[in-house]
Amino acid sequence: MTFISAKTGQFRYFDAQLGHPDWAGRKVLDFGGNAGAFLDGAGDRIQPSDYWCLDVSRAAVAEGRRRRPQAHWVHYDRYNPQFNPEGVHRLPLPGLGARFDYVLAYSVFTHLSDDEAVELVGGLRSMLADDGVLAFTFMDPAWSPPAGRGTPNVRWRLGSWPGRTAYGGVAVPEHQDPVTDRACGASWCAIVDHTVHFDARTPVPACGRYEVFWSVEHARSLFPAAEVRAPVEPERQHCCLVGGASS
Template identity: 40%
Template structure:
C-alpha cells in the first residue's frame, strides 16, 4: 500500500487567525508552508482569496489533490528530502522563491524537521515576507498538558504532549516502552526533543537522529517555549489556543530587521 500523506486535519485557519490577532486576510498573499491539500481554505470563516493562496509541500500526492480540490489556488511540489514524508527527495533543496507574501503560516512544520532545518527554513521563509508581513509557525511543547475540557477526545486529554504522541505511536507498536521513554525525559532538562520511529528518544537538540540505515517510518520533534524563544529572540512565542495543543512562534519583518 502506497502512503500518500494527504491530510484530513482541520482548524488551521481558526488557529492562525487567533494567533495573528484576527488580521484582514482579504487581498493578502498567503504562503502555507507544508499546506498539504489546502484544508485551511475549507474553514467557513476563512477569507483568504484562493488566487492569492500558495501551498508548498513535500508530498507530491497532496499537491496534485490540492490542485483538484482548489483549482483557483496555487500548489507547488517541493521535492526536498524529509525523513518521514519524502525520503527520496533532494537534501538541502532551497524553498522555491514565489515572490513576497503578506502572511506565511506553517502548521506543524517545525514538528517534523530537525533544529538545523527549522532554523534554515525560518531564515528562507522570512526572506519572502513583505515589509509589513508576518509569519506564524506552530510547534509542540513536550511538557504542555491541556486543562480539562481543552483537548479533543482522541488527543489524550490530561496527558502531556510528549506522552500523547508516544501513546499514539504505541497503537502501531504495542510493545513500545512509553513509560521508559517518559522516565528518560523526566530526568533531562528538555529543550529540543526528537522521537524517531517507535523507540528512539533523542534529547540532544543538536542531534537529528537520522541515519541511512534507519527505516523511514516516523519523525517528530518537540521544543519548549523557552528554547524556541532562545532560538528566535526577535519573535513572540504565544500560548496554545483551544482546542489546539500547539504553541505558536510569530515573527514579523520589522522585528527581523531590528536584530
C-alpha cells in the same frame, strides 16, 4: 509519497493567533499546507488566487490543485525523513514570484532538525512583504491542556502510536517509563519511530515517524526575535510570530 492529511482547524488556529486580521486581499503562503485544509477552513475570507501552498507531498499538492485549481500549488521536493525520504537534501526554497502578507506553517517544524528549522525560517522571512508576518507552530513536550484535561504533549504523542516506546533500543511499559518522564522535562527531544532521542545532533535516517518537541525556552533560543504565544484551544501547539528579515 502519498501522505494527505485529514487534519482540519488550521485556519481557525492562525486566525486566533494573529488576532483575527482582515484576510481580504492578503497573500498567504501555507508552508507545508498539504492539500490546503487551511484554505478550506477560511471559507470566503481568502480568495484561492491569493493562496499559495508549498509541500513535500506530491500527492497532496495534486489533490489540492484538483480541489482548488485557482490557487497556487507547488511541490517542494526537499528531503524529510518521514514525509519525503527520497527528496533532495537541503533543497533551497523555490522562488514563488510574490511577497506574502502571511507565511504560515502548522506542524511543519515539529518534523525538522533545529538547523533546518533555522535555515527555513530565514528563507521564509525573506519572502514576506514589508509588514508581513511568519507564524509557525511548535510542540512543548511538557505542555498539557489547562485544568487537568489531558496529558503532557510528549506522553500524549507517544500514546498515539501503536506499540511500546523505547530508548536505546529497549522497550519499556508506559506506566513505568522513566524515559517518558525525562522527555516531559526536556528542552528538546524527538520521537523517531518508537525511540525517544535527547540529542538534537543525532542524524535521523528515513523513518516512519519523526516528531520534534521544543520547550518554550528552546524555541526562544533558536528564534530570539519571535513572539511566542500559547496554544489556543483545542490545539496543543504553541505559535511563534516573526516579522520580515529586515525587521
